[in-house]
Amino acid sequence: MAAQETVEHKYVYDFAEGNKDLKDLLGGKGANLAEMTNLGLPVPPGFTITTEACKAYLTTGREPDGLAGQIEAHLESLEREMGRRLGDPDDPLLVSVRSGAKFSMPGMMETVLNVGLNDRSVVGLSNQAGGNDRFAWDSYRRLIQMFGKTVCEVPGEEFEHALDEAKRAKGTQNDLDLDADDLRGLVDAYKQIFAKHTGREFPQEPREQLDLAIRAVFDSWNAERAILYRRQERIPADLGTAVNVVSMVFGNLGPDSGTGVAFTRDPGSGAQGIYGDYLANAQGEDVVAGIRNTVPLQELERLDKTSYDQLLGIMARLEEHYKDLCDIEFTIERGKLWMLQTRVGKRTAAAAFVIAGQLVDEGLIDLDEALHRVNGAQLAQLMFPRFQLDHEFQPVAKGIGASPGAASGRVVFTSARAVELAAEGEAVILVRRETNPDDLNGMIAARGILTSRGGKTSHAAVVARGMGKTCVSGADELEVNVPAKTFTVGGHTVGEGDVVSIDGTTGKVYLGEVPVMPSEVVQYFEGELDPETTDDPLVRAVHRIMTHADAARRLRVRTNADTGADAARARRFGAEGIGLCRTEHMFLGDRRELVERLILASGEREREDALAALLPLQRTDFVEIFREMDGLPVTVRLIDPPLHEFLPPLEQLAVNVAVAQERGEDVAKEEALLSAVRRMHEENPMLGLRGVRLGLVIPGLFAMQVRAIAEAAVAVVRDGGRACPEIMVPLVGAVQELETVRAEAEKIIAEVVGDSGVEVLIGTMIEVPRAALTAGQIAEAAEFFSFGTNDLTQMGWGFSRDDVEGAFFWRYLELGIFGISPFESIDTDGVGRLVRIAAEEGRAARPGLKLGVCGEHGGDPESVHFFHSVGLDYVSCSPFRVPVARLEAGRAAISTTGSDSR
Numbered sequence: 001m002a003a004q005e006t007v008e009h010k011y012v013y014d015f016a017e018g019n020k021d022l023k024d025l026l027g028g029k030g031a032n033l034a035e036m037t038n039l040g041l042p043v044p045p046g047f048t049i050t051t052e053a054c055k056a057y058l059t060t061g062r063e064p065d066g067l068a069g070q071i072e073a074h075l076e077s078l079e080r081e082m083g084r085r086l087g088d089p090d091d092p093l094l095v096s097v098r099s100g101a102k103f104s105m106p107g108m109m110e111t112v113l114n115v116g117l118n119d120r121s122v123v124g125l126s127n128q129a130g131g132n133d134r135f136a137w138d139s140y141r142r143l144i145q146m147f148g149k150t151v152c153e154v155p156g157e158e159f160e161h162a163l164d165e166a167k168r169a170k171g172t173q174n175d176l177d178l179d180a181d182d183l184r185g186l187v188d189a190y191k192q193i194f195a196k197h198t199g200r201e202f203p204q205e206p207r208e209q210l211d212l213a214i215r216a217v218f219d220s221w222n223a224e225r226a227i228l229y230r231r232q233e234r235i236p237a238d239l240g241t242a243v244n245v246v247s248m249v250f251g252n253l254g255p256d257s258g259t260g261v262a263f264t265r266d267p268g269s270g271a272q273g274i275y276g277d278y279l280a281n282a283q284g285e286d287v288v289a290g291i292r293n294t295v296p297l298q299e300l301e302r303l304d305k306t307s308y309d310q311l312l313g314i315m316a317r318l319e320e321h322y323k324d325l326c327d328i329e330f331t332i333e334r335g336k337l338w339m340l341q342t343r344v345g346k347r348t349a350a351a352a353f354v355i356a357g358q359l360v361d362e363g364l365i366d367l368d369e370a371l372h373r374v375n376g377a378q379l380a381q382l383m384f385p386r387f388q389l390d391h392e393f394q395p396v397a398k399g400i401g402a403s404p405g406a407a408s409g410r411v412v413f414t415s416a417r418a419v420e421l422a423a424e425g426e427a428v429i430l431v432r433r434e435t436n437p438d439d440l441n442g443m444i445a446a447r448g449i450l451t452s453r454g455g456k457t458s459h460a461a462v463v464a465r466g467m468g469k470t471c472v473s474g475a476d477e478l479e480v481n482v483p484a485k486t487f488t489v490g491g492h493t494v495g496e497g498d499v500v501s502i503d504g505t506t507g508k509v510y511l512g513e514v515p516v517m518p519s520e521v522v523q524y525f526e527g528e529l530d531p532e533t534t535d536d537p538l539v540r541a542v543h544r545i546m547t548h549a550d551a552a553r554r555l556r557v558r559t560n561a562d563t564g565a566d567a568a569r570a571r572r573f574g575a576e577g578i579g580l581c582r583t584e585h586m587f588l589g590d591r592r593e594l595v596e597r598l599i600l601a602s603g604e605r606e607r608e609d610a611l612a613a614l615l616p617l618q619r620t621d622f623v624e625i626f627r628e629m630d631g632l633p634v635t636v637r638l639i640d641p642p643l644h645e646f647l648p649p650l651e652q653l654a655v656n657v658a659v660a661q662e663r664g665e666d667v668a669k670e671e672a673l674l675s676a677v678r679r680m681h682e683e684n685p686m687l688g689l690r691g692v693r694l695g696l697v698i699p700g701l702f703a704m705q706v707r708a709i710a711e712a713a714v715a716v717v718r719d720g721g722r723a724c725p726e727i728m729v730p731l732v733g734a735v736q737e738l739e740t741v742r743a744e745a746e747k748i749i750a751e752v753v754g755d756s757g758v759e760v761l762i763g764t765m766i767e768v769p770r771a772a773l774t775a776g777q778i779a780e781a782a783e784f785f786s787f788g789t790n791d792l793t794q795m796g797w798g799f800s801r802d803d804v805e806g807a808f809f810w811r812y813l814e815l816g817i818f819g820i821s822p823f824e825s826i827d828t829d830g831v832g833r834l835v836r837i838a839a840e841e842g843r844a845a846r847p848g849l850k851l852g853v854c855g856e857h858g859g860d861p862e863s864v865h866f867f868h869s870v871g872l873d874y875v876s877c878s879p880f881r882v883p884v885a886r887l888e889a890g891r892a893a894i895s896t897t898g899s900d901s902r
Contacts, residue, residue: 009052010070011049011053011066012070013030014047015030015043017034018035019035020032020035024102025050025242028104032343033246036339039321041339042337042339043338044249046246047077048242048243049242052240053067053243054218078247086115086206086207087209088124089120089121089124091124091127092117092124093247094116096112096114096245097111097217100244103235105226109226110213112146112147112150112151112213112216112217113284115147115209115213118206120204122136134180136180137187139250139283140183141187143209144191144202145159147202148193150216151215152194153197154193158193158197159190162189210245214243217241218241221241234820237816251331251333257334258279258282258300258303260279261276262275262315263276263327264318264319265358267347267351268350268403268505269348269350269404270538270541272358277297293454304332306335310337311337315328322342322344323365324344324359325355327346328342346465349404352378354537356373356374357370367544367545368548368552371549371890375888376885376887380881382538383521384405384406385517387516388517394510395508396490396509398508398509399472399476400473401472401504401505402464402507403449403464403465404504405448405469405504408500409427409428409447410498411497412446413482418446429447430443430445431451431478433480433482434451434458448470453474454473455473458474464504475489475507499511501513525573525574525883546887549889553893555864555867555868555874556576557574557882558577558578558854558874558875562625563625564624564628574882575632577629577632577635577874578625578633578634579854579858583638583705584640587614591614594610597613600676604699611700611701615704621708622708622713623715623716626713626716627721629723630721630722633726634725635786635852636728637854638728638729639691639694639705639730640731642694653673686791691765696741702741703748710753725760728763728786729741731768732765733770738781739781742781746762761850763783763784764786765785767788767789769792773834775837776845779843779849783849784850785839786853786854786876787835787851787853788855789826790856790857793827796831796834809821826866832870839871851873852872852875853872858877858881859877864888
């Protein structure tokens with residue numbers, strides 16, 4: 001038998017071998033470099049090491065078999081193509097080593113430029129550049145700095161201090177003023193820093209530099225900031241990163257060279273035009289890091305019109321090819337344009353909607369794709385308030401509006417302080433000269449970010465836009481002194497803890513707290529802005545996409561509302577009924593006295609008198625709600641919490657009684673109430689006498705509520721209106737409970753409704769795991785199920801939702817046990833399985849069973865998609881989240897054909 005030939009796994013791809021659809025394998029950067037190469041665009045030659053190699057390395061702790069040989073073969077091919085060898089002393093090939101995961105993670109993983117430079121090849125690089133010693137030694141110091149920090153974990157601030165010291169010695173604040181001798185000295189200082197922290201000399205062997213840099217990029221996938229960013233953006237942890245090895249092109253060769261970032265449309269507003277930043281005589285990291293303020297991209301036309309015109313042509317071609325906003329990185333090397341990266345660009349929520357509408361108008365995408373490219377989280381951002389400015393508020397500075405929004409908070413100058421104050425409930429504004437990836441914790445904690453350096457493409461801007469955080473960058477009037485915890489501007493000194501306000505749309509900075517006003521999107525939903533007549537492109541885009549979402553969706557959207565005012569607002573926001581009307585909210589305020597009378601009733605007559613007093617009040621509440629909903633379904637949940645929750649806390653009542661007794665006051669009534677509260681006290685009331693159990697133990701309680709609902713519906717109908725009540729029995733765990741309540745309710749309904757034509761459905765809330773597991777039995781007595789996913793999550797996990805989020809959820813999120821709190825987004829594997837079982841078995845027993853959800857998950861974007869897949873009829877959420885649920889229900893309906901919108 002012939003020996004089987006071993007086929008080596010392919011871990012390395014030349015750029016010409018890939019395409020944009022191979023993001024899983026080549027990462028976003030590698031796939032797009034391959035795509036641009038195949039389009040014939042000027043891309044520096046190179047190759048990509050796959051995500052599979054990264055995953056194998058992270059699993060075993062070593063490079064997979066065959067990888068080293070494949071890298072060597074592709075490196076030799078690259079050297080032949082370029083006519084140079086890596087690190088050749090006379091004519092060196094230098095390469096960059098860059099990360100590139102499937103989903104963009106700006107600044108979260110590692111990059112090393114100028115790999116291949118050493119004490120000998122730096123001379124060859126100078127000769128390549130026509131004797132430009134300054135360029136060569138500048139490139140060498142950059143390699144040592146990036147390699148030291150990235151590969152060997154040398155503290156980056158030590159290199160920064162050495163650079164600052166060199167500039168001070170030269171009497172300048174601009175690193176461009178350092179000449180070749182200054183930079184040669186800086187290289188020596190950097191080497192000493194490297195040796196001090198690593199215990200070895202800076203590696204002189206080019207291939208060793210390359211191998212160590214590749215491993216550092218692999219390792220950076222599990223760096224703390226990368227893990228934190230993935231959790232924030234809900235990016236799966238098992239994807240790994242590709243590594244791109246690209247021949248270097250140099251933007252720091254002099255004034256005829258430079259580097260920049262461009263967008264095919266404004267990522268802040270979506271407006272069409274020329275947007276981006278350019279920095280002459282610089283490498284790409286200088287733009288992203290914001291260490292020098294850039295000039296607008298339009299300035300390139302004056303500096304190098306040939307490259308500018310070529311760039312605009314490429315931008316138009318890429319946008320048409322990708323059918324979306326493109327984010328482009330480029331370098332000009334002595335008048336020659338090179339494309340270093342393109343990707344579908346991150347954009348603000350407003351820009352996402354506006355651009356989607358524009359692309360439909362241009363015939364590049366259809367409305368289904370436009371709907372897929374926006375999401376509920378973005379819509380929720382657009383509903384946040386904005387500043388209400390008048391003559392009292394004058395800006396003290398103006399930077400670049402990098403990520404829109406209105407944010408006020410206390411100034412902090414470090415990420416650690418931002419996290420600390422935010423944990424205490426304070427709104428904070430993180431102020432930095434420029435941010436870097438190590439600031440991610442603080443950026444997440446902060447209400448907004450303000451920097452004195454950088455532009456729309458700086459680290460602060462890109463990350464803030466991705467997170468939906470308000471950001472003003474490049475406010476160069478600010479003199480930021482981090483050690484002193486102050487910044488000065490216009491004669492004002494602002495210290496840590498002082499309040500400032502920043503406007504991420506206009507870029508303006510204000511002292512103190514500025515009041516806010518409703519957003520234009522909320523005004524549209526409230527009916528105050530007409531989408532047909534307004535000149536606001538955002539409102540027009542939102543209206544168009546929402547209209548398509550409503551036409552596409554199968555899921556109906558109801559609201560959780562307990563008052564007529566809430567019901568009216570929810571209808572304006574597009575609610576198609578009420579999925580949860582909580583009757584317990586109607587027992588608060590001045591009605592607490594009636595609850596006390598019910599609890600203290602010494603006999604049947606006193607209890608009936610108390611219930612009779614509550615009846616007209618409840619009826620009036622329901623009349624108001626039914627009138628507002630005008631024939632749309634209203635699901636009324638019978639009282640759910642334990643009755644003692646409507647009374648004073650036991651400890652407080654006991655103290656009050658004791659103090660009154662000491663004073664000799666008459667406390668007979670208070671003592672009776674204290675005795676009742678003690679009698680009803682439970683160690684765990686959420687698992688005690690509540691819901692259906694309370695209705696069965698307190699005779700007449702549910703009967704009063706059912707009568708109030710039915711009488712209110714009849715009253716509305718007889719006044720010429722419409723009413724569609726649905727009575728929901730909470731906390732059912734056994735069909736016998738529901739059957740008992742239903743029998744009593746049907747008698748009352750028949751008596752009240754008569755020939756009015758009012759129809760009343762009776763169903764139950766599925767919130768106890770046993771109810772989900774016996775749904776087939778319960779469906780025989782229920783005309784609808786409404787999933788109470790808050791309690792179902794609580795009981796399914798064994799979590800007390802009132803306690804656990806502050807007690808230990810932070811640790812579960814930190815450890816990756818949760819990607820997100822299961823109370824925020826439904827646990828599809830566990831709690832979701834209970835929902836699926838109940839839906840399937842309930843409908844098997846009663847094919848026409850109506851299914852909905854009324855927990856907070858009803859307004860969570862990801863949960864809405866799950867509920868669509870399970871086959872529910874509707875979701876219900878708070879009024880403010882109704883538009884979000886409408887949008888996501890539409891996206892769920894077309895999701896099988898769309899692409900990932902991340």
